[in-house]
Amino acid sequence: MNQVPDRVPNVRLVLEILHSRKGACGADWFVPERWNHAAYRGGTADPGRPGELRVDPCDFFAACIEKALREGGTAQEPGGRKRLTESVIYGMLVRSFTAWPHHDAGEVCSGTFLKTMALLPLLRRYGVDIVYLLPVFSCSDRYKKGRLGSPYAIKDIYKLDAALHDPLLGEDTGELLEAEFQAFVELCHWLGMKVVLDFAFRTTARDSVLIADHPDWFCWIRKECAVGFRAPSLGDGTTTREVNDETLRELYTSSQTPTYLAQFTWSPDRIDPDRWASVRASAGDDLLGAIEDQFGITTAPGFSPVINDQQPPWTDATYLRFYHDNAAQVGKYVADGQAPFVMQDSASLSKYPGAKPTEELWRYVEGVMPHYRTHFGIDGARIDMAHAMPAEHNASIVRRIREVDPKFLLWSEEFDCGKGAQAGRDGFDLISGYTYYDYKRIHDADFARSILDNGFLASPIPVVASVETPDTPRSALGHPDKASLRLILTLNSFMPNAVPFINSGQELLEVQPMNLGLDNTEDGRFVLPPGDPMAGRLAFFDPYCLHWTSGDTWVDAVLQETLRLRRHYLSLLGDPGNFVKQEDLLHHGNLTMLCYHDSTYIDGLVVAANRSLTTELSLRLALEHPATIPVGKEVKIVYDAHGPCRRSVSSTDDVLLSPCEVVVIEIGK
Template identity: 30%
Template sequence: MKNKNLNKLEAKLMEIKNNQVYDYDYFIPEIWLDPNKSKQISKININPPAFFLEAISKINDLSRNKFNLSNDWSNQAVVYNMLTRFTTAFDHDGDGKINIIPGKNGWRETGTFLKTIALLPYIFSLGCNTVYMLPITSIGIDGKKGNLGSPYAIKNPYKLDSNLSEPILEMTVEEEFSAFVEAAHLLGMKVVTEFVFRTASIDSDLAIEHPEWFYWIKNSIPNRIKPDDENSYGPPIFSDSDIEKIKAKVEKKDFDNLIPPSKIYRNMFTEAPEITFYEDEKLRGRLKNGEIVKIPSAFADWPPNDVQPVWSDVTYLKLYEHKDFNYIAYNTVRMYDNKLAKAENILKDLWNSITDIIPYYQNNFGIDGVMIDMGHALPSELRAEIINKARENNQYFVFWEENFVLSKKSVEDGYNASLGFLPFDQHSAQKMNALIYQMSVEGSPIPFFLTPESHNTPRAASRKGTDEFSKLAWAVNSFLPGLLFIHSGFELCETNPVNTGLGFNKEDQQKYPPEKLPLFSNLSLNWSNDKNIIDFIRKINEIRSKYFQDFQENYSPKTLIHLKASDPDIIAYMRIINTYKLLILCNLNGIHKSNVAVELNDNSKIEDLLSGTKYKTKYNKLILNLKPYQIIICLCD
């Protein structure tokens, strides 16, 4: 039956509407109800079931003008990336906080699949044709950070996080997620979910049935506090000379006889226990000799001297079994030693379990693609099995990788796109000009995400210029070859990061402990920020839609021309789109204006599509004055 779960959801909402006495507050941001309300967004009090029913009705109406993506849709993706429990979290009862447990009225304040369905008309209005969700699977409890735990601490990859359901509906979380996918597909949207195949929570369900899939250490060994204490558990300690030797071998791709950790470190690890059990909500095991053991936490595996603290909530899966490599280190979980990485050492049952995960979500929910967390760190044979098995189900199934390096190898490995490095470089005119020049000469080895931020980096609006820099980034990115990408909150000019994973200093990390980070705790977006750029995004989208409609050569270098400007703070390029020429010009200096001259190949009449201002070139040069963060997008005759 088509849209079976969405229809069931609709019936449940109608039942609640007819039977529940509505005598309570349920506030939502006004833009959830009216996506066109982009300024002075207040919170409004609504009847929840009536609101959700109206949202489903809107989706049905909008489906008449749904997106029509080709089979090879990844290159056409305009992505809305979200952490589900955060993006649709809201203080519905108005008590000043996001409550974790459902209220007396039965509705959750943390984000849910139902509220994400209601947000689809808004996401549709931003021109996004793909929803990419950070992990939505069940979350471990032991060692969790914040009051919710990290979605990357996956307790069971075959179970969804039950906190993403609305208990009042009396539907399973699986049915509610299916309803979301069905609703997205009605709009012609694709659904991409993120998976982690190399790690699991330290209290993983899988360890109960398969303790041999995990590493174990003696329960008596404490976690390291002092960085040089080799008798406590933490990342293995290597001498400076060994670090240099390790890096040299890995750089040469020489994985024979990689230097192992010290004997003291290796002796912390034991065989898998005969019995596993829970003790005060912590997973433990008992060896044949009666000794109690535990699953050790993971840590940053490369480089071997990485100073990040131990990750308290996750561990590495034991992908190979070999008596000489029964420990967690760079040479067992990433730069696999050649003696270890042999077919006879593969834990085949574990590999089969991993490669069956995506087909499970394809067959049961109809997802369209996945982002693989740290996919480049998986054994190449395992990665190939994962991709091949999914594409046996659906030859057009999309794979994205979390990789900052753009290379042809990613395409050879089967990926459609990579994260790329724009979140780190967007605020640098020098780096942006270098990128655009390179793309104009040789293109990109693989399509990548056009975004100034991700869930691991500082927010674009927290950098210089706040909303003005965010506008500039969206305008510049909108006409480059790649996957346009909105990290949820970017359009609202949210400044609070989701996580402090990359690009943060110690001061930032102290400012944002887990309790203040949505990746770990119950927080919500600032939907009422009047400095949002929603209207600007839509205006740029209109220009893009008009000129990029049916444009088949978006990724061809010959359609991109990097232009030389007299000021290093200026980003300037031109796109040749069918019979049109679009000039994109902006001043990335947020303080000083720029008297700039841009060299063009001919004398053209130029009109700024944003302001309507007309310019003339002289002697093949366009000379004008750009204010701080000013952007012009010109149609050239």
């Protein structure tokens, strides 16, 4: 490409470096054939690496980026706002999305901003206009899980993860890594995509850079207590219980609690100010290690705020102290002189805030999103554990970013759709919901009631529509039969008040989870055949590459087909007010009907699904449709078990739905 548009100066820089280094990176460099959306002709096949191409990497990625530049440029400028329900989100962990064993040695090379921007045109096939990135910040390798450590063990949230620099561009100077991320954002905008980052404010890495200047922002325990450290439990220790005044009373009067609280101690600067000053000055890059050696204390591992949650402790992360004091409800249970501590109440600050905010910490957090908006041009943020942050602080975070960009997209990790109204009042634009769990029960009789009344329709702001997430088991594992998986993928494209979400690897029929955080156990790590190079690995913690050479492409096709159809009817589907709920069908054993009608244009759409695994179902639209929707004598079926179609049928005819079949019917035209 001879001329790179002025709107993308950092893309131009990346291309200049790639062209200057053509031929300098060796001949034995492989990429999956599926990456070759640019029809690059310089690659060769190798019998020993089926499904891959041997390429000149600099030349190959330059060709991919130049193709993206040719495709884009006509989309609306970033910052424009349309209904979120007209969007599609693609979520990824950069370091695994484009990870690959590029060399004969077989070692998995990390995904990078460069390789990921080169693959952006692949996402356009699904109509993706929001690219959601799991944390891309400098993360810790102390107390890390797996070989790489978690992206949520954030050591310095104001600094990018150096591992996301691509060595194809030469040595990282710090400035180059930032230019790579800026180029990624620029190319997303050029293609009409917004960039949303995942921010974790409630927790930080155990050895966070913040310790040096603010050791009092952390809870400390005696080092010998770190092994086996767990939050107190109640009852049998396995039945989850919400945090409320009654359960707090039980927790704080439990026989476990005195022993638990005795593990905590004061911060090193308070224990011995002079020794702290000396250790801080001489520690180098391992300040926490020096504190452990010199003071015998360490930061307290984190844990789930849900009582009796079976998640293991977060040994790589710790809670920040957003208050200098405890909630008023627990003060009567805590002895004078107790060192700062964390329990389930102080992990749930939206319910149990203190009265004395750690003001400087609040200001530090409030500056993070404006920094990434101003320096890199990102368009939005998902706030991890937003539901556990102080409501007052959430409000100040929202206020600060909206002063910088009034249209900045804010996504709350709120699972309970019934709390969507509060999230909206707090300034958030959408919530996560937990539709994965509903789809897990797709064949249950009350599926429609659960996913609609308790899910999408329970929230006044849009809900992320996901059949899997980075924290849950994969949909291809939970629905191993093709018919069921196709059923949930298709329905997910047409839900009301929804923003469809694609989790990276979902389109490749990936079965290995990225994490074991939700609805999983340690056994969930071992779902791949023992001979698979990725067996036992989790993308959150280990070098992991997706199965790009898998020959099965049917999920990819279903996603493209259904989301293309969704885009065709977007003016109808994108307005939640056009959805007409079928109350009498919410408890139907097998039939789910999603009905949309625009009275202004007298047109509508019916999405009918037979959720039975074994039984056919007969549908006569003239009888089954809502009374408020005029059907007419003839309707058009535009999608069925074979994919997109267009055939007219009488509304009085019986339409036979095979087990797990979804049909999409156009009415009123």
